[in-house]
Amino acid sequence: MMPAEVVVLIAGVIYKRCTLNDRGTKLRKAILSTCICFGTLPIAEVKADAEVGDVELGAYLSAECVTCHQTNAETDGIPQIVGLDPNAFVDAMLAYKTKQREHPIMQMMAGRLNDEEIAALAAYFNALE
């Protein structure tokens, strides 16, 4: 049987390629599901890379976001973040975290997220339809 770490490594490469080629969400989700089934995503080693963020961690963390950000409606106030480009997401969060962008709630929420968590959220919201 293939060691789990190898599976994760291969899946990660395929996943990133799919993302780069924008081949569609279904395949990405299938690969992520495979990773999740193995339960072996190497959390501590995930880099702050919005395209390979830990989607399962992102899903958990996102629960904090959706208390204010609606996921199924267009609003002209608190912005829609579902489907947001992951790099734009990361940039925005880092701007809040470093207080270059104004908003007391977002500065507070982003302020306690580390790079891995921001990448995870970016990947999750990008994958969400």
Place this chain on the structure above:
Amino acid sequence: MTWNRRKFLGAATGALSAPAVLAEGSGKPRVVVIGGGAGGATAARYIAKDSDGAIDVTLVEPSQVYFSCFFSNLYIGGLKSIDEIGHTYGALAAKYGINVIHDWAVAVDRVGKNVTLAGGQVLPYDKLILSPGIDFVEGSVQGWDLSAQNKMPHAYEAGSQSQLLRAQIENMPQGGVFAMVAPPNPYRCPPGPYERISMVAHVLTTTNPTAKIIIADPKPKFSKMALFEDGWATYYPGMIDWIGEDFGGGDVSVDPDQMTLVIDGEELAVDICNVIPAMKAGRIAEIAGVTDGRWAPVNSADMSSKTDPDVYVLGDASQQGDMPKSGFSANSQAKVCANAVRGALTGSRMFPPRYANTCWSLIAVNDGVKVGATYEATEEKIARVDGFISQVGEDVTLRKTTYEESENWYAAITGDMFR
């Protein structure tokens, strides 16, 4: 000590290697949630949604319609309709497969692990989540009990009580007196009584400008005090008289038949008396035997009861540390609890707890303020980490934006609970 990743990875590994708990008969683990508010509805929805059918979730809630306490002051102020703060449980049943039972839970057998309903049905559980909100402490306001709530409404559980208080305000005689007996700490929604005063003043300024508002308060200070006092002086000058602890605001009795209020020995005739008594955990928490005094102590890591690891207590009823008793807090706690319960029952991945809260208040039309904080789980309690509060003197554009933000939040959190 704070919870760190290593500790939680250890917990998660343990959960993965442990066999899932299976209820006899159904073949699936069973979760019973009592109370369909910001804590209970959120917990039920997240467990059902994220377990994708692997857990049987039952939600026990007596009311067919949930009227949110948050934003109910805006209803009293004429800025929202009662329908806009009412929510039903249909999507929880239809979309997430939650077994929604409209009944009262009357008994909890923590040894046999089951809940008995008023209708006689017995619900077995593997994990029980209690989110019953608040009840009032008998005798905390001399002369008042629940039998007097139709004369002196509390309006601190939204719905018919809110409608009664709004009707009383609409029918108040010109130049009349609106009195509030404010609650002692800790209580649901710390800025709530003072947002209510703002909304009552907003109505009276238009319909009854010579009316007076008196607040008898057992506390020396209150949430967002500087912001409210500044706003009251700006929008409602001379209308509101706050009598705090130093001036006998805690020495109060009422006579609902005579419509009188005695503050520090001085009797006043009042036209409306909004009595908000001292609060305690909803009764089922006491029945379940998980309270210590008025509230139910919980572990900060997962909201589990300090009395029983298979019972969780969310929201207002819990005694958890620094988080205020608010709908936002209950919703935040519910997600931590849902992750822990799911992990324990199905071996799903578990993550460190994260807690946050924000409370918006409306002082006048388009003049919103907010206070918020993040929290972490320590061994002792849920402890405040960071926070912010609106400032006196902010410009009108920012205040309007803050109010509009609260409307967005309301739509989002109620969607997060019910849709």
